[in-house]
Amino acid sequence: MKDKIRFNYEGNFIELPIFEGVEGEKAIDIRRLRNATGLVTYDPGYKNTGSCKSSITYLDGEAGILRYRGYSIEDLCENCSFIEVIHLLIFGHIPSKKEKEIFLSEIREKSLVDEDLKGILKSFPKTAHPMCILASLTAGLVAFTPKLGSYEDIEQMRPSIIKMLAAFPILASWTHRKSRGLPLNYANNSLTYVGNIAHMMFRRPHMDYKPNPIEVKALNKLLILHADHEQNCSSSTVRIVGSSHADLFPCIAAGLSALWGKLHGGANQAVIEMLEKISVQGNDIQKFIDRAKDKNDPFRLMGFGHRVYKNYDPRAKILKNIAKEVLGQVSNRDPILDIAIELEQRALEDDYFKSRKLYPNVDFYSGLIYRAMDIPTRMFTVMFALGRLPGWISQWLEMRQNNEPIGRPRQIYVGPKRQDIK
Numbered sequence: 120m121k122d123k124i125r126f127n128y129e130g131n132f133i134e135l136p137i138f139e140g141v142e143g144e145k146a147i148d149i150r151r152l153r154n155a156t157g158l159v160t161y162d163p164g165y166k167n168t169g170s171c172k173s174s175i176t177y178l179d180g181e182a183g184i185l186r187y188r189g190y191s192i193e194d195l196c197e198n199c200s201f202i203e204v205i206h207l208l209i210f211g212h213i214p215s216k217k218e219k220e221i222f223l224s225e226i227r228e229k230s231l232v233d234e235d236l237k238g239i240l241k242s243f244p245k246t247a248h249p250m251c252i253l254a255s256l257t258a259g260l261v262a263f264t265p266k267l268g269s270y271e272d273i274e275q276m277r278p279s280i281i282k283m284l285a286a287f288p289i290l291a292s293w294t295h296r297k298s299r300g301l302p303l304n305y306a307n308n309s310l311t312y313v314g315n316i317a318h319m320m321f322r323r324p325h326m327d328y329k330p331n332p333i334e335v336k337a338l339n340k341l342l343i344l345h346a347d348h349e350q351n352c353s354s355s356t357v358r359i360v361g362s363s364h365a366d367l368f369p370c371i372a373a374g375l376s377a378l379w380g381k382l383h384g385g386a387n388q389a390v391i392e393m394l395e396k397i398s399v400q401g402n403d404i405q406k407f408i409d410r411a412k413d414k415n416d417p418f419r420l421m422g423f424g425h426r427v428y429k430n431y432d433p434r435a436k437i438l439k440n441i442a443k444e445v446l447g448q449v450s451n452r453d454p455i456l457d458i459a460i461e462l463e464q465r466a467l468e469d470d471y472f473k474s475r476k477l478y479p480n481v482d483f484y485s486g487l488i489y490r491a492m493d494i495p496t497r498m499f500t501v502m503f504a505l506g507r508l509p510g511w512i513s514q515w516l517e518m519r520q521n522n523e524p525i526g527r528p529r530q531i532y533v534g535p536k537r538q539d540i541k
């Protein structure tokens with residue numbers, strides 16, 4: 120195999136090494152390039168740049184493959200709980216029964232947050248977006264938590280990781296409860312990690328709460344499917360903020376801010392709004408497909424297409440079945456599920472979508488499931504964040520363990536040349 124790239128620049132031959140990942144991806148190691156030639160590379164959006172070596176998640180967008188630590192998400196969704204996947208992503212292996220118990224009891228022990236955080240929450244207006252509140256509370260958590268470790272090895276990082284896993288669902292559920300005018304509650308530690316999330320979000324103060332098993336099962340799968348997606352915008356943000364050796368909590372707050380943007384975590388909301396519009400306008404699905412194909416119309420089919428997947432997003436396949444299961448148990452079937460199914464069918468048969476390899480993505484069905492669980496549309500990105508938390512933590516941990524240098528890209532300056540004040 121050729122393991123070097125050799126080129127001539129201004130009369131000098133330069134050799135740069137090529138290395139290969141375990142699944143056959145090849146990369147040119149350009150670290151010597153600037154010293155050898157004075158050149159830097161230019162790649163806005165990092166579309167063609169590998170920012171790190173990682174052993175967490177493998178994604179093949181052409182083949183529609185997504186694996187965490189080598190396990191396919193289909194396998195993980197079928198056979199694991201979210202807490203097992205959290206352990207897998209962060210610590211590298213599926214926990215034994217004993218390890219899982221220890222892990223859960225560590226989380227349960229830390230599942231309290233300082234009551235003064237409620238004061239911060241209270242000071243937000245009712246109209247505040249839940250993601251804005253969650254990012255603030257998560258960053259604020261650092262002020263209420265004595266320094267938990269100096270982060271020199273994984274054992275020193277573990278208390279911060281456990282605290283984050285314990286506190287985050289409480290803070291996320293508080294943003295939901297505030298928007299609904301419900302009293303803020305704490306964990307019920309007799310429940311599973313996911314049962315507890317459901318309990319904290321949905322429990323009413325005047326009645327007993329028993330998590331709905333179909334919804335808890337669906338929630339487990341939804342959270343697993345969102346748990347990591349290698350170097351996406353928010354995970355890269357967490358890594359780059361952490362590379363300055365910032366504490367874990369503000370790194371997660373930075374990830375939340377990145378996720379909030381509509382080009383990243385916000386698309387599931389747009390799908391629901393589109394389906395509602397189709398319903399209100401008389402179910403004319405073909406009209407919306409024709410609009411999406413019309414180059415003079417800026418409208419796009421929301422929940423279709425992906426930068427990396429040029430095949431059916433494997434997460435969307437699983438979500439479609441979960442949507443049918445969850446929506447099937449609600450007494451009034453949500454009419455927009457039928458619209459979604461027909462829209463997908465027509466788009467998949469249409470040459471425009473076929474020729475451009477546009478398939479449903481993770482956001483196409485997730486919003487429908489959240490809606491059936493009575494989760495408000497503005498909470499959808501918070502739900503995404505609950506799933507992505509272990510991915511952010513594992514990316515942060517890997518970056519610290521690999522002792523990666525501080526993230527600091529170069530630029531090509533195109534502003535004014537030197538000028539003097541006259």
Ligand code: ACO
Nearest residue numbers: 382383386411419420421422423424425426475480481482
């Ligand atoms: N509806 C109609 N046409 C589309 C769509 C769509 N949803 N997506 C892409 N296309 C067309 C483009 O018009 C373009 O056509 P052309 O070649 O004739 O010019 C072609 O497909 C390629 O599209 P690009 O915009 O170049 O693809 P890119 O990879 O840059 O965009 C993106 C990916 C942003 C996801 C895009 O498919 C899109 O806007 N989808 C709708 C929004 C959405 O669902 N976002 C969620 C993504 S999943 C996630 O982030 C968690």
